[in-house]
Amino acid sequence: MTTNITPSQLHLVSQDITSASNVLAPFAVTDLFIQEAAKDKHSFLHFWTTIPTVILGMKDTRTPFLTDGLGLLKTRNYQTIARNSGGLAVISEPGVLNLSLVLPNSSDDPITVTQGYQLMTDLIQATFSPFTKEIEAKEISESYCPGEFDLSIHDKKFAGISQRRIGNGLAVMIYLSINGDQDARGRLVQQFYHASLKEDFGTNGYPSVDPDSMANLNDLLQQNWSVSEVQTMLTNAAETLFKATATPLSLSTHLGKPDVATAYEKHLTKMKTRNQDILKNGAI
Incomplete structure (x- = not known):
């Protein structure tokens, strides 16, 4: 495990997005927590789920026929947003659990990018x-949003990791496909790229996406876990791994503090600005 990460306490936050009007909120909250981690040396376990949403990377917003891709997603009743961290398109919906592990990142002993990825890998394993002892971190090239730290079992990807850094704060973020129709998720992202790239599908760093390269954790491990059960399992494992106590934090109460509310609104405004073009296309 990365040795310079020793939070004594983790603020435990759960956020369930049930309305299209709030789909940008988890990203603003994560940025708020990164800022607080840097300033106050706090650490957070921020769990969040959403209504059916396709989360685009910034590279996806530069596809030549983006309007066609957004139109396709809209006909399938998916919201679409562009996130503020790296990577390509992923899907968030009720069977997918998202987690942001937010930590202070000392300039004297900084957490490297590789250490950040390894830390989340350690937590999942x-x-x-x-x-299972078969969880591997390696790129599954035909998955959606492929990367070096894709998490897979027998070459079937069930999770992807990204990072976001602001000043002396760090968020290591992961989505885990727990249940639901993962094959349909893969086909939807594949169809988005077909619509957005046309004859350039599968080129210029955009994955061709083979739905068969991905699977739900429940199917891989022959379990019937709910998203909330997996959240509890992750929380318990984090407490053990970090030798820390996870203390629930009411997000509504926290955001009700005037200084916190002001900071949150600034982060939310930045997300809205980032998504202006998508908003114009009616994808949110």
Whole structure:
């Protein structure tokens, strides 16, 4: 495990997005927590789920026929947003659990990019070690949003990791496909790229996306976990791994503090600005 990461306490936050008007909120909250981690040396476990939403990377917003791709997603009743961290398109919906692990990042002993990815990998492997020792971190090139730290079992990807850094704060973020129709998720992202790239599909760094390269954790481990059960498992594993106590934090109460509310609104405004073009296309 990365040795310079030793939070004594983790603020535990759960956020369930049930309205299209709030789909940008988790990203603003994560940025708020990164800022607070840098300033106050706090650490956070920020869990969040959403209504059916396709989360684009900034590279996706530069596809030549983006309007066609957004139109396709709209006909399938998916919201679309552009996130503020790296990577390409992923799907968030009720069977997918998102987690942001937010930590202070000392300039004297900084957490490297590789250490950040390894830290989340350690957490996932520790969480599911009673059920499998086969979780690997390696690129699954035909998955959506492929990367060096894709998490897979027998070459079937179930999770992807990204990072965001602001000043002396760091968020390591992951989505985990727990249940639902993962094959349909893969086909939808594949169809988005067909619509957005036309004859350039599968080129210029955009994945061709083979739905068969991905699977739900429940199917891979022959379990019937709910998203909330996996959240509890991850929380327990984080407490053990970090030798920390996870203390629930009411997000509504926290955002009700005047100084916090002001900071949050600034982050939310930045997300709205980032998504102006998507907003114009009616994808949010």
